[in-house]
Amino acid sequence: MSGMDVASATVTLRVNRFAPRPERERAARSGSPFGRKSSPFGSSSASARRRPRGKQWTQDYVLHVRPETTVLECLLTVKRTMDPTLAFRYSCGHGMCGSDAVSINGTPTLLCTATVGEWAKHAPAAASIDDEGFRHTGSPETIDSSSSDSNIANAHGDNAADLGVIELAPLPGFPVQRDLIADIDPMLNQITKLAPYLKADGVLATTDEGKINVFEYLQRPEQLAKYEMLSNCIACGVCEGSCPVFAGGDAFIGPAALIAVSRFVNDSRDTATAERLDMIDTADGVAACQSVRACSRHCPRGIDVGEEMWQIVARVRER
Numbered sequence: 001m002s003g004m005d006v007a008s009a010t011v012t013l014r015v016n017r018f019a020p021r022p023e024r025e026r027a028a029r030s031g032s033p034f035g036r037k038s039s040p041f042g043s044s045s046a047s048a049r050r051r052p053r054g055k056q057w058t059q060d061y062v063l064h065v066r067p068e069t070t071v072l073e074c075l076l077t078v079k080r081t082m083d084p085t086l087a088f089r090y091s092c093g094h095g096m097c098g099s100d101a102v103s104i105n106g107t108p109t110l111l112c113t114a115t116v117g118e119w120a121k122h123a124p125a126a127a128s129i130d131d132e133g134f135r136h137t138g139s140p141e142t143i144d145s146s147s148s149d150s151n152i153a154n155a156h157g158d159n160a161a162d163l164g165v166i167e168l169a170p171l172p173g174f175p176v177q178r179d180l181i182a183d184i185d186p187m188l189n190q191i192t193k194l195a196p197y198l199k200a201d202g203v204l205a206t207t208d209e210g211k212i213n214v215f216e217y218l219q220r221p222e223q224l225a226k227y228e229m230l231s232n233c234i235a236c237g238v239c240e241g242s243c244p245v246f247a248g249g250d251a252f253i254g255p256a257a258l259i260a261v262s263r264f265v266n267d268s269r270d271t272a273t274a275e276r277l278d279m280i281d282t283a284d285g286v287a288a289c290q291s292v293r294a295c296s297r298h299c300p301r302g303i304d305v306g307e308e309m310w311q312i313v314a315r316v317r318e319r
């Protein structure tokens with residue numbers, strides 16, 4: 001990038017778009033509501049939840065950026081100046097809330113912390129065969145986006161450097177609601193079922209007079225250190241979208257849910273360890289983890305998710 005007018009660089013956002021089929025159209029296609037087939041597993045089976053029903057297409061947006069511009073800032077520019085129909089979710093804008101996890105170039109990560117300079121890429125050069133039968137790969141070529149809808153915000157002239165393409169899709173492993181918005185309720189419901197709150201027996205919380213004193217849950221620094229990092233989880237779902245077992249559709253409660261359990265199992269104040277380990281000692285609990293450790297790669301809070309999985313699996317097996 002040195003020596004280049006970085007303000008005049010362009011990037012192409014290639015967005016996987018999805019518009020769900022309207023409710024009344026779905027009802028009409030399925031005929032009488034009294035004639036619907038019912039499944040003994042209900043409509044929340046993994047395959048039914050993950051199968052999108054509606055219109056899918058790819059759309060390109062070309063805009064002027066600096067390498068340090070975040071992908072979230074790019075999408076906000078698109079939404080405000082080019083296409084108000086584009087749907088995505090965010091809240092804090094600073095890597096704290098976990099609401100904007102998507103797939104960028106096939107990798108689950110947060111929109112607000114991903115920069116254009118980090119993620120824009122050029123397509124691999126097309127191979128050509130010469131007269132003597134040798135393959136030549138040549139230098140990277142500018143992406144031709146003419147095959148899909150394209151919107152161009154070119155307020156700076158035409159000689160901008162092309163930073164390349166960023167491909168955006170919803171977080172893998174979750175049902176798509178619209179465009180880049182995935183329905184993460186299955187993950188949040190799973191975490192809720194596993195009681196993500198302190199269960200103490202109240203002994204330490206009792207004053208000399210027998211009254212409850214919530215400030216009496218004492219801990220040493222080394223006890224705090226055992227779960228402090230785990231308590232930083234923001235339930236973004238990046239680890240779940242990275243996990244080939246979870247995102248692949250197998251029955252697995254997922255790494256985020258196991259991190260929530262691990263956080264309390266490692267808390268010296270919690271008295272429900274046996275109960276918590278029982279809850280995850282199931283076929284779709286720790287038994288489903290295949291130790292691929294892909295969950296560790298992109299956790300925005302720096303949690304070594306794979307290592308924590310390994311530790312909690314060992315705790316369950318050693319009982």
Ligand code: SF4
Pocket residue numbers: 098232233234235236237238239240255256259298299300301302303305
């Ligand atoms: S462990 Fe990391 S990647 Fe997984 S949900 Fe929590 S913050 Fe996100």
Ligand code: FES
Pocket residue numbers: 090091092093094095096097098099100110111112113
């Ligand atoms: S918007 Fe809150 S983490 Fe990205």
